[in-house]
Amino acid sequence: MENIFLAVSLMIFGFGTLAFSKSNETRPVKPVQPAAIAATMPASRTVKTAIPIKLIPGIRAIVQDTLPEEKNVPAVSGHSAIKDVIIVSNMSEGISRQNGKETTVAQIGDDVYKITKVNGSIVSLHVNGSEVAQPKIGEYKEAINKIDGQMNKMRAEQEIRNKEQAKRNAEQAVRNQEQQKRNAEQAKRNAEQAVRNEEQVKRNAEQAVRNQEQQERNAEQAKRGAEQAARNQEQQERNAEQVERNQEQAERNAEQAIRNKEQEQRNAELRNLMNDLVTANIIKDSNSLKSLSLNNAEMIVNGQKQSSAVHEKFKNKYLKSSTDEINFRNF
Numbered sequence: 001m002e003n004i005f006l007a008v009s010l011m012i013f014g015f016g017t018l019a020f021s022k023s024n025e026t027r028p029v030k031p032v033q034p035a036a037i038a039a040t041m042p043a044s045r046t047v048k049t050a051i052p053i054k055l056i057p058g059i060r061a062i063v064q065d066t067l068p069e070e071k072n073v074p075a076v077s078g079h080s081a082i083k084d085v086i087i088v089s090n091m092s093e094g095i096s097r098q099n100g101k102e103t104t105v106a107q108i109g110d111d112v113y114k115i116t117k118v119n120g121s122i123v124s125l126h127v128n129g130s131e132v133a134q135p136k137i138g139e140y141k142e143a144i145n146k147i148d149g150q151m152n153k154m155r156a157e158q159e160i161r162n163k164e165q166a167k168r169n170a171e172q173a174v175r176n177q178e179q180q181k182r183n184a185e186q187a188k189r190n191a192e193q194a195v196r197n198e199e200q201v202k203r204n205a206e207q208a209v210r211n212q213e214q215q216e217r218n219a220e221q222a223k224r225g226a227e228q229a230a231r232n233q234e235q236q237e238r239n240a241e242q243v244e245r246n247q248e249q250a251e252r253n254a255e256q257a258i259r260n261k262e263q264e265q266r267n268a269e270l271r272n273l274m275n276d277l278v279t280a281n282i283i284k285d286s287n288s289l290k291s292l293s294l295n296n297a298e299m300i301v302n303g304q305k306q307s308s309a310v311h312e313k314f315k316n317k318y319l320k321s322s323t324d325e326i327n328f329r330n331f
Contacts, residue, residue, distance in 0.1 A: 084108055085150040106147045113143060273318055294318060295325035
């Protein structure tokens with residue numbers, strides 16, 4: 001938006017400057033009808049016109065001035081307050097109307113007047129193309145005064161227009177200057193914005209690099225996460241298997257504990273049995289016992305069958321039922 005505003009401002013400023021700079025240039029005079037009103041320029045400049053003259057029957061056309069083109073200014077012509085006076089053309093040579101040559105062509109009714117003045121004094125008068133002798137110029141005083149009055153009126157009007165135009169030009173110059181100031185401020189803001197934009201572009205590029213690096217790290221982390229998830233799954237399976245093995249081992253341990261307890265009981269009974277054998281003088285000591293067989297039918301120690309009394313004593317003490325038996329071998 002700032003760039004668009006600057007472009008539009010520069011275009012407006014350019015048009016205003018062009019219009020202001022051309023206001024004082026010499027423009028070619030457009031042909032107008034005798035009734036049209038044109039502007040007069042200061043008499044210090046030479047004026048040349050190209051306004052067509054209305055030909056009146058029996059009167060030859062007035063020969064126009066042929067001064068150099070670069071000294072031309074718009075001619076004075078047209079109607080004003082004096083309705084019956086038409087200024088056809090006005091040409092000045094020299095410094096001013098009071099110091100130089102001025103030629104005015106005007107029409108009053110059906111009569112065409114050409115008045116030539118030098119330093120403000122009439123030097124020649126032509127009426128309908130015919131020159132009036134100097135002594136008779138006074139006879140046309142009324143017409144000359146009308147023409148002079150019309151010229152003065154038109155000059156006064158032109159002066160007002162010139163002042164108004166000068167005022168407008170001055171106001172336009174102020175606006176142009178203000179616009180130049182705004183343009184300069186806008187250009188400064190644009191330059192500052194361009195610097196900020198360049199810095200932002202640099203930051204964006206750096207951020208893009210960081211984002212790319214972060215994406216790579218995220219991808220690596222995702223890969224490691226997937227691998228870890230797989231390892232965790234495998235570990236969970238191993239843990240489940242280990243729990244099952246632990247449970248089985250616990251069952252085996254419990255069974256072994258029962259067996260161990262039973263074995264301890266048997267070992268205790270065997271020690272008691274050996275002690276009873278030693279006490280009964282069947283064996284000398286525990287190391288002497290090589291074999292033992294005790295059941296409901298008989299008792300044999302180290303290959304020797306024991307008496308019924310001994311058998312009955314040991315059977316009642318160590319066998320809990322008729323189907324129980326004790327067998328020991330020490331090799």
